[in-house]
Structures are given as C-alpha cells and as structure tokens.
Amino acid sequence: EKAVKRQKKELEQARKRIAELDRIFKRIYEDDINGTISHERFLKLSTEYEVEQKELTEFVKVGQAAVDTYEQDRTDFDSFAAVIRKYVGIRELTPTIVNEFVKKIIVHAPDKSTGHRRQRIEIVWNFIGELEQDEDNQTIERQRKSRTA
Incomplete structure (x- = not known):
C-alpha cells in the first residue's frame, strides 16, 4: 500500500x-x-x-x-x-453459489497415451483467475494408485 x-x-x-x-x-x-x-x-x-x-x-x-x-x-x-x-458455513452447494465463485470450467480432451484415461480440467475462478494445481493432481494420482493397489 x-x-x-x-x-x-x-x-x-x-x-x-x-x-x-x-x-x-x-x-x-x-x-x-x-x-x-x-x-x-x-x-x-x-x-x-x-x-x-x-x-x-x-x-x-x-x-x-x-x-x-x-x-x-x-x-x-x-x-x-x-x-x-x-458463504461461510454453507450447508449445500447450489448453482448460484458455484456461479459466484467459478468463472468457467474447461474440460480438455481425454489423453490415453499412458494407457490410462486422463482428462485435464481447468477451473477459472471469478476475481482470482486460474490456480495452478500440480500438487493437487499429484495427490489425486497417489490416491487413485493406493485404491487400486
């Protein structure tokens, strides 16, 4: 400031x-x-x-x-x-609430080059834009592997 x-x-x-x-x-x-x-x-x-x-x-x-x-x-x-x-303490996620937070969702074409179907999804938030989600993607991948093991 x-x-x-x-x-x-x-x-x-x-x-x-x-x-x-x-x-x-x-x-x-x-x-x-x-x-x-x-x-x-x-x-x-x-x-x-x-x-x-x-x-x-x-x-x-x-x-x-x-x-x-x-x-x-x-x-x-x-x-x-x-x-x-x-929206602090909301009990239910409604379309109105989602629309206030999310500007757009981009769903990319599926990728099967690794033998597994992977699909990239980008969420662009209102006011703050797109957040980098590499760590989240790695966490999801580890969770998926641990469920199949």
Missing part, C-alpha cells in the same frame, strides 16, 4: 516534469527564433529535453500499468473476500 502511494506520487511528479519540459521546449524554441540563443545550443538543449521527456513518458506508462494492475488485483481480492464471507 505504501509502495503504491509512493509510486503514484512519483508518477505525478513525472507528469508535472513532462508538462514543464513542454513549456521549456517552447521557450527555447522562441529563444532560437529570436536569436537569444544560438541554433546549435537550441539543438543540444532540445535533444536533451526530448530524451528526458521520452524516458519520463516510458516511466509513466510502465508505472501507471503497475498501479492499475495493483488496484485491479486489490478490487478483485476484496470482491472475492466479500463472496467468501457471504
């Missing part, structure tokens, strides 16, 4: 500097036209300011994307937590 506030402050400062560079560039252009500074000096300064402005623009673009991602993740987490609190 503190890091995001700091990031937002840095982004605001960068945006102000970008606007300031626009004003400076306009001023040195007018100075070049009026002959207040040499054209060579204008070219040198304008190149330096343009490089700085491009770097700041990229910084703002990347930083804003990171802030937006954090805020979206935070909103998704808060929504997910609210749904979980709503």
